[in-house]
Amino acid sequence: MSGPGPGRLARVSGPSEASSARTLCDEAFDAASLHSLRDRVAACVTALGLAEDRAMSVILVVHELAANAVRHGAGSGRLLMQATTEGLRCQVSDSGPASGQPWPVRQGHGLWIVRKAVDTVTVQSGPGGSLVAVVFGATPS
């Protein structure tokens, strides 16, 4: 069986593979800039013409992923938002906590909300940092 590897995670194309991906936002963040990150995401989803409920879901999900990186990860990270053939792809990465322990990316209320709001969640986490990618498909949910 040629699965995606350990962790039974759904496979999502990375930036290098998704040649048709159009970058909407590529921004660094930390605790002090979570507010402006939400504003930036709001501007992107407004430009895409998403319905209000859908737009709020994207803003919340990106915030929760960034907040996890701030609270449990390196304290700062990077958001990459792309329009792909699968839908709206949001990727949050950080270089990992100072302790060297991977942050508990699967725990917490925030991640539960994330899983409820998106179509696909991909998590890569290790001592070198974490990368979480979510995809909002074309069909509103």
Add this chain to the structure above:
Amino acid sequence: VTELTVTASEEVGPGGPRTVVRLVGEADLTTPALGDVLQAECAKRPRLLLVDASRLAFIDSAAIHEIVRAHRTLRASGSRLALISPTPAVARVLELSGLDTVIPVHASADEAGA
């Protein structure tokens, strides 16, 4: 920087005294004032604590956790907590988090205070 103003006031409603905690701005993990004020007000054992979200533009899971914590504290002592007139953005987060099935949401303070 996320800015949140939290004010607490004691009022008398149609059903008796009540404490209203008003949130203006955005509530997230970087705004500890929410949890601080809620815990301080819970310690005074109000009959009814209303969280006025009519001017709250955003709420995240960390802030929701603080409200759930206050709700549990009050319920354990026979008191109540309710949310008042959340904005559409906040209502969406309440729906996604399932909080609207745990904590009563009312259109106005008088509706909640009966």
